[in-house]
Amino acid sequence: MLGRPIGRAGGELKHWVFRASRSHIPEIVEPAGKIRRRRPDILGAIGPGYPNARLEAFDNGIKVTVRVAYGFHHVTNLISLIMLRCGGLDIRLPEPVS
Numbered sequence: 866m867l868g869r870p871i872g873r874a875g876g877e878l879k880h881w882v883f884r885a886s887r888s889h890i891p892e893i894v895e896p897a898g899k900i901r902r903r904r905p906d907i908l909g910a911i912g913p914g915y916p917n918a919r920l921e922a923f924d925n926g927i928k929v930t931v932r933v934a935y936g937f938h939h940v941t942n943l944i945s946l947i948m949l950r951c952g953g954l955d956i957r958l959p960e961p962v963s
Contacts, residue, residue, distance in 0.1 A: 874911050878904060926951050 878900070885897035900907065930950050934943040948954075 875904075875908050878907065923951060 882897045882901050882904075885893045886901070888894065927947055930947050931943065934946050937943050937946075
């Protein structure tokens with residue numbers, strides 16, 4: 866479903882849940898019910914088209930930053946550090962003048 870238009874992915878997911886819930890196989894019917902309940906969240910994850918690896922890497926960067934920031938007195942300092950490290954800000958240090 867990844868990489869497909871959101872409308873097509875939604876239709877395919879709906880069709881799969883329809884068929885799975887009528888299969889009368891308990892191991893398939895139970896996940897189909899969970900997928901039906903979480904359908905908006907699943908389609909929300911498919912919509913942006915980001916690969917899971919990129920999201921996991923971003924999440925790992927935040928976790929590492931939280932570990933580095935252990936002991937900060939204010940949560941605003943942690944948020945600032947996360948924005949600085951993960952926000953894509955390109956800070957160039959000044960170069961010495963010859």
